[in-house]
Amino acid sequence: MNDVLISFSFDLPSSDTRPSPAIVHGHVCPRPGIAAGSVAELLSQYMSVYRGRDPSIGQRLGFWRDHLGMLAVTEVTDDHVYEGLRHLRETPALRYLGKDANDRPIHKVRGKRTPATVNRYLAALGGVFSWAIRERQVPRGWQSPCRRGLRLFGEASGNTRFLAEDERARLLQACRSSKWPRLYMLVVMALTTGARRGEMLGLRWSDIDFSRQEARIATTKNGSPKVLPLVPVVMEELRRLHEADTAKFKQGCPAKYVFRATRGRGGPCHFHPFWYQALADAKVEDCRFHDLRHSCASYLAQNGASLLEIADVLGHKQLAMTKRYSHLTTATKKALVGRVLGDIR
16 A cells, blocks of 8 residues: 555556456356446445545545445445455555556565454444435345345454664654654654644645744544644744745745645655655664654653643544543542542541
8 A cells, every 4th residue: 555645536556467357156246337236336336425534535445446346335245244354364465666667566575454443344344334324325125235144354453663762862863864854853752742644744834823833733543633732842843844834835835735745746655665764773673653653642641741632633433432541540540539539648
């Protein structure tokens, strides 16, 4: 999968990289061609109105269009969905690396998908069918096949890896020396706001409120708007880079991405090569970019923030998502209980 922030145009990989059609109880699900009432048509309708910021949604629904596209929506059964999930579990995932000199896509085998990843494919398809029911795109009484006879695969407990103080210092120093001059600001913003990668890469200069020291995200992954409070070091970097972009783009600056690529058309930067180089230079191991979000939450928990406050910072709708940090708030809870209830005899 391409790691850059993608537009939701529902583009699919070229035909030579698509998986084979699924065969369910002797029925072949052919490659998609848009037809009235078909799954392919429904998926296209859904993507035309999709306003979320999940960068993986197009790729996941593209898989389902390959496997179920020619079927009528009302013909899809839980068996069809199950076969698609089985295919996902048994075939290796591919990572998109770009195109060769003949404009053909280049992929790298990444190994088998995790149960959590397969569950996200099921959730993506289930979300489309739920939308279709709400929008009266299917006959009354039709039930989503994702809700019948299917179970989520067991997932490992969430990884709460966070940077130790010395790791953080080394990483930030390496980011300052990066060949991409905006890596330091991106990493500091991730550490101090807990924002998701896609949320930050989608920021344009018009989303930055310099007077209020905030960044506005119109729609997050869970569909809600969010405001990121920006600490002084981030504001300092933003002002410096904004001044440079204003001098370069003049009146066009507000529409430019904050974390734009230095080459090409100015879209969000595919920054992972610079990120991996910074990790290597800093000698920080076993660290994903998403772990910066965990680090932010962990620092807040260790310094007295409640789980409700952490959930508000991260933008979690459900407190259950934040409970992975509960063990870090033990000292705070002890102090609270002692202060309020310690004198009871």
